[in-house]
Amino acid sequence: MASLHAILLCLIFTTVVSQSIIQISPDHRKIRIDDDIYCESWRFSIETNDAGYWSTIPERCLRFVQDYMTGDRYRYDSELVAENSLKFAKTVEISGNGSDAWVFDIDETLLSNLPYYELNGFGSEKFDEETFDSWVDLAEAPALPASLSLYKELKQLGFKIFLLTGRSEYQRNVTEKNLLYAGFTGWEGLILRGPSDQGNPAIVYKSEKRAELQNEGYKIHGSSGDQWSDLLGFAVARRSFKLPNPMYYIS
């Protein structure tokens, strides 16, 4: 009789345990899946440029963006961009007269400001120029590993590398210092915003600078950037490569 009680208790216990697993699980999943689907859609809309201008990430996607940036996905996505870029680069017939160019953006393309954004809400907080410039002044942004490998391989293949950044001339020294610190060497040109470029939208400023390169005789085969304003406009590269960046948008 006692053992029957024990078996009954056991059955009840097992049922309760298994039910609590089943019951907690779907609720938990529902909340997570709803946010996840929302944030995946939001990410699709910003990475394809469908959303146009946006200022900060949606509040409910903070955790999503944090997970994306600090987990495997950001790294995997960046690696696949580099892989696709290299695959294309290898199809280019290098002329041998030094006119074959590749244009890289810097922030979130060659250098990662993730250490800064990790301390500043992953794009959920309004952009603060002062604290960001202080971070830039440290010249300690690490390389995006996949981009560093790509950069080296493109040089090896014979491309002339141009770095075209929205940073300003007064940041030239710290930018060079940071690039060298992160392992980048041997670029052909580092183009920063001069006084006459101030106030121009990035897409105009960058198009103008690419046009200047073309006028100098360079053939821009590839262009890599985390912003569509790095890639679209005029004087566009033969192939453009969009790196992921769900943290901020630059027009």
Place this chain on the structure above:
Amino acid sequence: MASLHAILLCLIFTTVVSQSIIQISPDHRKIRIDDDIYCESWRFSIETNDAGYWSTIPERCLRFVQDYMTGDRYRYDSELVAENSLKFAKTVEISGNGSDAWVFDIDETLLSNLPYYELNGFGSEKFDEETFDSWVDLAEAPALPASLSLYKELKQLGFKIFLLTGRSEYQRNVTEKNLLYAGFTGWEGLILRGPSDQGNPAIVYKSEKRAELQNEGYKIHGSSGDQWSDLLGFAVARRSFKLPNPMYYIS
């Protein structure tokens, strides 16, 4: 003593049950997550056009694409594209002289060929023109619901709607029939490939047709398409809206 045995048995049973849950789960998750991260990265690379031309989806992503297309994600992504499109459309000052245009692609933009692709491996099989054309001849492709709502709202706002498709002139009748069947009415023009357009890449053909519209005096404010070849090239719209399509690529 018997009850002690029963309790012990119960503990062992509960442990085995819970362990089997724990043990199966991570293995299962590991396989799923690896594939998922790979396929998410692959999807990023094709939706941003980083991958350039591709023919069929990666074999290991068949399940991923199937889940994406038949689950909530495709619908949510399409809805957010429509939402972003409408948000922009509402900022456009309609001139009142009938020159404000919006260009829509048809397949996977207004009409969904998902019923066909469901029967043909979701893009995992080589494209078969014959069976696809037979499907087109049925004129039974349903509307993408979010695009149909957007279409109606754009008309309401005063936009002239142009449908610009890679389909050929000989498919004009079935295409019109299908559009009406799916609920689309009142377009300003339906542009299909004529004899002189055959053989042109979609990006060239569609740019040329947009340029013709501009030469006729139309201002193309928005353009919606599931392929980058619907959106890039020349004579591009003021804003372009990329709909999701992880099943096929058109140059």
